[in-house]
Amino acid sequence: MEIVRKIDRAQAQKLLDGSLSLKASKDNPIFFSSRNTFAMENRDQIQSMDKHKQETNDENDSVLLVIDDLNPNLDLFWQSQECKWIHGKLSVPVLQSELTAKDILRIEEINAKHRMNILMNTSMYDEKWCYPALKKVYRPTDRVCILAFSFYDDTKNAQDWDRQFGAGRGIWYRANTDPFLKFGLKKDQIVWVNFFEDSPEVMKNKILNSSILVLPGGAPDLMMKRIKEKKLTAILKNYQQTIVGFSAGAMIQLKRYHITPDEDYPDYGWYSGLGYLDDFDIEVHYQGSSHQKRHIEKAMDDSGLEVIAIYEKGGMICEPKGKRSYFGQIDFFSLPEQK
Incomplete structure (x- = not known):
């Protein structure tokens, strides 16, 4: 044998x-x-x-x-x-x-043996407030895969997708690509997963061949729906390298996340994510408003978890074995201890 x-x-x-x-x-x-x-x-x-x-x-x-x-x-x-x-x-x-x-x-x-999760609100991670923290993570030899599945329902075909994410002309292309250049990466080290044109096999190969997986902002529930539609759930759950998510892309890294009502989501609700992290909840785009604080309290009552509120210029890195570090502006909310 x-x-x-x-x-x-x-x-x-x-x-x-x-x-x-x-x-x-x-x-x-x-x-x-x-x-x-x-x-x-x-x-x-x-x-x-x-x-x-x-x-x-x-x-x-x-x-x-x-x-x-x-x-x-x-x-x-x-x-x-x-x-x-x-x-x-x-x-x-x-x-x-x-x-x-x-x-x-x-x-x-035995998850998170090698995986590192980064949660932020913006892809402008070459700015002074976050560059020193991320410089320790990103390497010039990295290969980046951007999973552009978080678009809203008004993006209906390949042409619509290209106007948002296409190389050279997509409105979100440079915002997600250019910041990596400051860390020594080249554009040919960055690939995009095209929801409309890539086959499932091509999508999986792009993910498997990356060392940084980017989950952009947008609609978290629709991103999860499309991940399931393309049968990428298992391969993403088992991804063991660096995952960076912005806003919606930060939210779906959690096992469960809440949405505070806003112009895109009029109702409070709980949704399922990829399950990389399960011991806290987050509030994205935090501004300290009474509206946000009220729904943070509701989320804590519902889940029993602490809520980490991430300001526009704020972020966190979750390393193996539960180690966390923070950069920029962050607030923490937790339920009072039971006597």
Whole structure:
């Protein structure tokens, strides 16, 4: 039996889609790793495992399934399954059923091992109030994918989309592209996902090949609806790199978020997001108005969560293991402690 079995990116994507499953048995459990985050750093352990097999002729060793992708977005499945090395031999739990997309989603249980989430109101992150904080995150070698799905219902076709986001003439194109140039990136390192013209496969490849995923502002509920329509939910939930969202794009990074009534949304309500963050709520475009404060209090009563109010020039970075940092202007609201 192979000690290391490789699959290519297309097969890895099929695992996420649920169109490919892998059989596991008592004698042949399967677990996941990625070439750059496990195999390349653990060659000695792999060799030790191989040596053990040769010396003992043990055919019950586990299969190490290596995602053959330089920049994988599947986290280390073996960690979520409590696998560990014992004297050079791998000990893994038994998987006796097919490993499907639902199993892959268990990766979320060890979520945020590598992921970093940035929540803001504006894409002008090259300005003085936020540049020092973001300079520590963005790198000249990054590859950016902008998921432009947050447009309102008056954008009905590719021509409408192009007028908003198209290269060279879209009203939101430069606002989302140019600020990255100050961090040393080139325009050819930035791609846009076109809702109307890109195939689902092209969309997924753009996302998988990025190290920064941008979620623009606009309509958060419509953005989530379109993500589901294009069957991108699983791949986005498992994205393990840097995610930056503006306004609506910040909101959908939460498991649940509230909307304070405004000119676009006349009614207060709660909506479901991608679930990267679940221990707080946010108020975007905060101005300190009594209207906003009243709905922040309502949101806290409904959810029991603290609310982080982000001013126009404010933002926060959520790092692995729950670490948070803030820049610009932020206010914090929490329910009084129960006596």
